[in-house]
Amino acid sequence: MSETERPSRRWIGRAARAMGWASLCLAGLVAVLVGVLHLPPVERAVARAAAREAGRALQCSVEAGTIRWSLVAGTIELRDVSLRGEGTGAGTEMSVVRARVRFSVPDLLRGRLVVLGAVVEKPAARLALDEEGRLILPFRIPETDDEEPAARPDVDVRDFRLTEGSFELTDRGRTARRIEGSDLALEGRLRLRDFASTGMLALGEIDVSAAGHEPLRGSSLTARWTTRDDALELLARLVAKEAGLSAALDAVVRDLSGTPRYEATLSTEGALGPLAARLAPDLGLGGTIEARLVASGRGTEPPSATATARAEMLTLLGRSFERVDLAGDLAGGILRKGRLDAASGRGRLHAEASGTLQPAPKDVRFSIRAEKLDLARLFVLPAGAPKLAGALDGTVAGTLERPAFEAIAATANLTVAGSRTSTPDTLALDGRARLRLANGILTAETVELADRKTKAGLSGVYDHRRGTLEGRLDVESTDVGPWLAL
Secondary structure (H helix, E strand, O other), X not given: OOOOHHHHHHHHHHHHHHHHHHHHHHHHHHHHHHHHHOOHHHHHHHHHHHHHHHHHHHOOEEEEEEEEEEOOOOEEEEEEEEEEOOHHHOOOEEEEEEEEEEEOHHHHHOOOEEEEEEXXXXXXXXXXXXXXXXXXXXXXXXXXXXXXXOOOOOEEEEEEEEEEEEEEEEEOOOOOOEEEEEEEEEEEEEEOOOOEEEEEEEEEEEEEEOOOOOOEEEEEEEEEEEEEOOEEEEEEEEEEOOOOEEEEEEEEEEOOOOOXXXXXXXXXXXEOHHHXXXXXXXXXXXXXXXXXXXXXXXXXXXXXXXXXXXXXXXXXXXXXXXXXXXXXXXXXXXXXXXXXXXEEOOEEEEEEEEEEOOOOOEEEEEEEEEEEEEHHHHOOOOOOOOEEEEEEEEXXXXXXXXXXXXXXXXXXXXXXXXOOOOOOOEEEOEEEEXXXXXXXXXXXXXXXXXXXXXXXXXXXXXXXXXXXXXEEXXXXXXXXXXXXXX
């Protein structure tokens, strides 16, 4: 070995030993840093800081019991986290008893987030609807100035589970409706970059209540979905056992990353009364229904749809019908044909309509034909008023150029035939009427009504725009009491 090689080798040896010591020191510093980060005081300080920043961003009160993590095992666990609304959102809340995420540390060092498992235990939500039906959340979603959609991050959630969830939705309007759900479970997996996922949702118990009514219990909801190749497939089923009502949805949505195109079929059957008494008590809705809706569309464009429905023993706003059939064919925003057929006692009611409905009603044609409709079933009179005994026949036909009263043009020809078997406490009417509506002016060309003791005739003009009424009323009667009671 030459004299010049010996110093070079000694220098290499010293450099290697120095690098070894530096590596040991660096590893020691990392170990100390990891140890410090896992100290309980540090974890508590981080939890407080995270809650404070989250509350500032979401404009709500955020509390976190504990936040623990293990950088070696790749786990993060949160306990007793809650978001409480403030201001208009006061009284709303979201909370989680425990949430735990286990991720792959090697993948994270390579710039990928791979969640090996995520568990959310006992999440709860208490939400509300304001007087106008808008959803109130305990937080506000931060606004963003980004105009271009950002690329999806490389996130792979291989297993996600939510257990023992619950929610409460309260309507702050006058009906005081409330929907409560419990035994909520959700499981699935998701690759966010290519938006591939599969999952299942189950809601074991749904209770619906309203002021003045006992809660409607025993409903459940199940749903399964799959997303792949930029498309979503969804199957959902709602069963309301106590209400005797069920509904099913089968939907496919394509081009999720662009302008979505969808096809959906919704079907339902069962009783209307129990659920309507909680959700829309003012309608007095009852009876049974079987309905089917098939719809398709693209983005926010008006959908195309066909719908059929049959209701039996239907009650609505005090009226009753043994059978009602509905059918409609909608192409985009144009109603090709809508049809209603109703049977009430010996009477029949038939109605048809067609025209543009979206973005606003335009050039809508309609017609109505009544045959032997029982007046007592058709008109709900105040208590103490005499019962009407008679049948209504007639036709109404017209057009609606735009959604305004002045844009309706229609004519009506009506006849009433009084019952010949009426009792003294009834009002058996005979009569006829011809009415015309155009440019906001209703003209009563002929209105004649008569019973055993009274004859009345009316002609005149009502101008809706001016709020004026001009006309003539002739009455001949030996007993006007029953008429005044109306």
